[in-house]
Amino acid sequence: MITLRETDFSWRVPDHRLLDVAAFYEIPEDISFTVNIGTQYTIIVPAKGEIKNGQGTSDITDIQIDEQNERITFKLPYLCTLTLPNYKLIEVSDSNGNEMNATVEGKTVTVSGYTGQDLTIHYIPVNGEIQLTHETRGEVKTVVTISRAATQEFVGFDVKSFPRIQKGAFLSPRTHLNIAVKPFMINRVPKYKFDPFKADGSLSKVTYVELRLY
């Protein structure tokens, strides 16, 4: 048995207009695994908002800058507030990828030490869709959905209802285990963008994967 973590996956920025692959794990040569039905797993892919020159992306509202106290306050309407304490709810970083001191109350975030720099905000969003798929590429490409869940199911639901693998699969060498995501859409308009990367290209600490293969 192995437990795959977020660092085992190769990450990319998915297309926010449709269900798209955000990360994949290629099964190594000469090894095969099975993913078993009923196995509990966790996948958290953060949404990313940005504040540049005091202007935020569309998923950030009510920006207030307090220059005197070097503070900025804003709201994240799509932040999942159901979160359990063992997960990192939010990460605010500057253009060098350094984490800044941020506190969260409800959906309102306060960042201290703000002196007008560009900010990148990673957070666990609501109502997004996470799919775990198995992709085989040969003469014909096949993609099988192994499990599907809403973003809040991994962090805020009853422990007994945490997402489980819904369809078992045999993972042969060189095939891909994909994490596909789709943001919350209201009448076909995406409300935020999934993107696990900070401004310096490193992976946000909000990203979390725990998946057992046998």
Add this chain to the structure above:
Amino acid sequence: MPSFYLNLTGIELKQNVPGVETPILIYTVPAGGTVLFPKITRILMKLYCTDGNEFDKGDVFQFYYKTPAMKNEKPLTEHFTYHMFQILSLKDQTDSAKTQTISMDRELLQRIYSMGGEEGVRFTKDRQIILKVLSSKTFDPNNPDNYLELKDVEVISSE
């Protein structure tokens, strides 16, 4: 395998007319898609109105269906109130002992039994599943905290 959920491609959310039973959700099954609606399904729900609060306890909901050949919608489930959905938080609703269920409409059930007792109803391309509400309040489709999931409804190849 995957359940019916608010972020499905093909779902349209709209405001209801206060005091009149009107749709707030219309799901049109896309080409190549199939929806299997069982006789009983578990349901999780938190829906918010334009005043920022949830629907009232006594507000009445009902799922309907419509095929392209039908002029009017027909009931798909029995009607149910918002009472328990308001009392229970989303986390509590996911506790298996407290999860709410809704049953299929009696007339539709009888039709199923008369046809040999199938497990439910199957909807294919262009069939619509509609959620209507009778409330004095107005649904806010843009509230990010809206949540609806029919856990036992299977949506196949919807993407």
